[in-house]
Amino acid sequence: MKILRSIGTAAIVAAIACSPAFAQSAGVSNQRDMQMNAASRQQLIDAVIKEVNNSYVFPDMAKKVETSLRHQQKRGFYDAIASAQQLSEVLSDALQAATKDRHLRVMYSEAVIAGRKSSDERSPEEAASYLAMMRSNNFGIDKIERLPFNIGYLELARFARAKEMAETLAAAMTLVAHTDALVIDLRNNRGGDGAAGLLLASYMFDKRTQLNDFYYREGNRTEQRWTADVVPGLRYGGTKPVYILTSKDTFSAAEDFTYALKNLKRATVVGETTGGGANQGDNKRLLPNFSLFVPLGRTISPVTKTNWEGVGVMPDISVCASDALRTAQLAILANIAASENNPDELGRLNERIGQLSERTTGRITCG
Structure with a gap:
């Protein structure tokens, strides 16, 4: 049995250039927070609503987002949030609650976000x-x-x-x-x-x-x-x-x-x-320190x-x-065993199936 955790690219000399598709950006950890006030909170919420209305794949759901955010804003739901990181997380939760879309999220960046249009324009x-x-x-x-x-x-x-x-x-x-x-x-x-x-x-x-x-x-x-x-x-x-x-x-x-x-x-x-x-x-860039994945x-x-x-x-x-890995192996080996005519090989297969069958996690429900 051989495990290769890092594969040298020299094994393949041919490379291809695929057309770019959608790539998700990873969040930045351990960054310095930024203080928000009433004006900057308003500016961010307005920018989120505008971009969602302009870009989100479901226009009717975008209107639902606007109604929800404005309602929460009117009730003072965001008034006590002074942290840029916290506000981005709270707004992300609100967007996802309104749409059930886990892709839709606001992201804060300590570094100023370049004014590019997409992830493909790095x-x-x-x-x-x-x-x-x-x-x-x-x-x-x-x-x-x-x-x-x-x-x-x-x-x-x-x-x-x-x-x-x-x-x-x-x-x-x-x-x-x-x-x-x-x-x-x-x-x-x-x-x-x-x-x-x-x-x-x-x-x-x-x-x-x-x-x-x-x-x-x-x-x-x-x-x-x-x-x-x-x-x-x-x-x-x-x-x-x-x-x-x-x-x-x-x-x-x-x-x-x-x-x-x-x-x-x-x-x-x-x-x-x-x-x-x-x-x-x-x-999509919203403000110098905020973007929206839409x-x-x-x-x-x-x-x-x-x-x-x-x-x-x-x-x-x-x-x-x-x-899952154990179960997949058992399914594969059962299919091999069903068509195996060599008694010695069938014995080896059954021995391996027995070994895998004994390796249970002991869980009743998935964690």
Whole structure:
């Protein structure tokens, strides 16, 4: 058994440039707070309402947000909040309570926010800093392992931007290409770049396949999203079993990938119902120290004609997240054993199944 926690990109010399998609920005921790007064609170609330009305994918829900914030403001709900960080958190809670949309949130930054329009318009310094951070995290690829009986295991903590992640992902997929079944662990994946999820999905099919549609409020337009015709490295192919592990923390782009492969019957989902964030968007600058992550569009499955917003992606095999890997292995091994004619190999399979069956968490409910 061999575990590779960091994969050298030299294994794959071909790289691709994927068109940019929506990328979520991580919050800044341990930053100095800023004092708010009545005028600055009013300015921020006005800016939030204006941007939500201008950009949010659901115009009718944007009006509901405005009504809710104005009502709370009239009742003096925000009057005692002097902390910029606290106000951004309280406003985020209010937005999400009004819309049930966990993507919609206000963010405070000690550093002045550049006046760019989107996350894809980073300054050279920001781009270099982002790339260095992603490299230090191996572009979200936490672990690759070959489990007993040639089962591949790939753990992704996030989806980095596809353009930067492509080479490392190609190396990872090449290493698992010859396994007989693949487990993709998204239990700790809170999302990232939807284009990276699309790239990963492209390895799982033998021919060009439509994954979903994406509706944009701006321009009232819909785009179809298909797997790539060509991927760097080796395809996994469209016939070998694929299992996706989920938890209640699996969110956004990780849910997008899971929902598409589940509905296309390309993967079996094992674990817990996911977080329920289907409306993808981008950061919008509100004021020098505040921005708003606002959903600009929504995913629509060609199979279900809807998405997982607010309800999450339900697993095919429902177990606690802590038991998901063991459960997926048991399902794979049971399928192998069902067609195994060699008594010695069948004995080894049953021994492994017995070992995994004994490894229970002892939990009755998921924590």
